[in-house]
Amino acid sequence: TEKNKKLIAGNWKMNGVQAALKEIEQIAAKVGDYADKGTFLICPPATLLAGARAVAGDALHIGAQDCHSATSGAFTGDISAQMIADLGGSFVIVGHSERREGHNESNEAVKAKAEAALEQGIKPIICCGETLEQREKGEAIGFVTQQIADSTPDRLSKDGEIAIAYEPIWAIGTGKTASADDVAEMHMALRKTLVDKFGDRGHTIEILYGGSVKPENANTLLHTQDVDGALVGGASLKAESFLGIVAAL
Ligand code: PEP
Numbered sequence: 001t002e003k004n005k006k007l008i009a010g011n012w013k014m015n016g017v018q019a020a021l022k023e024i025e026q027i028a029a030k031v032g033d034y035a036d037k038g039t040f041l042i043c044p045p046a047t048l049l050a051g052a053r054a055v056a057g058d059a060l061h062i063g064a065q066d067c068h069s070a071t072s073g074a075f076t077g078d079i080s081a082q083m084i085a086d087l088g089g090s091f092v093i094v095g096h097s098e099r100r101e102g103h104n105e106s107n108e109a110v111k112a113k114a115e116a117a118l119e120q121g122i123k124p125i126i127c128c129g130e131t132l133e134q135r136e137k138g139e140a141i142g143f144v145t146q147q148i149a150d151s152t153p154d155r156l157s158k159d160g161e162i163a164i165a166y167e168p169i170w171a172i173g174t175g176k177t178a179s180a181d182d183v184a185e186m187h188m189a190l191r192k193t194l195v196d197k198f199g200d201r202g203h204t205i206e207i208l209y210g211g212s213v214k215p216e217n218a219n220t221l222l223h224t225q226d227v228d229g230a231l232v233g234g235a236s237l238k239a240e241s242f243l244g245i246v247a248a249l
Contacts, residue, residue, distance in 0.1 A: 012043060040246065063084070064089050067079060094110050130143050166186050174211075187225065207226060210232065
């Protein structure tokens, strides 16, 4: 991924059976037209990774929504980064708020997952974001920058090896988006955190915005200062709406 291109990533969450692969096929057929402006990714449920890879072609990356920190072992129900790579997955979302909340994932656990992904040559998209209560108390920036300082690997061996997604929890699946000013302020703070930790390489890490991104608001959000792309939930499930976001690039 090059930093002069935006990364547009879809997170299907626990949605989609095999019939939904037709949406991925339709997305793949069109995103090539925007290859000079963006890098495109769909993260379907793990059950659809192989099917998605088979229909995605060259213009569309396929990724997973989580991985275990170990390569293999007695971890019933989990999947490893090696398994994702084996199916042709090139990205993995780690530390989504739904996993931090629903599966008690700590920053330390998220960091271990991100490191496991890097070992397999998979790019982790490391998520962060505050609750509404934290934002109202003025704690958002401090909390989110600490999450990213603690959830990213200690070392990176090349530019653009990881991506970050800022997803305010109160904006996920609610139809509410953060204001462009709030997004710009947070992304600037995150950039500083990344540069403090990784030096100049911190400038090569994409910082995505996520939270109710849709075709109608994508243009504003994608052209906000320091926004390098979007992580899209609900609007990534249908080719028409995902492509509507892509067209806003
Ligand atoms: C997400 O959960 O990654 C997300 C951004 O969801 P939505 O776009 O549906 O708010």
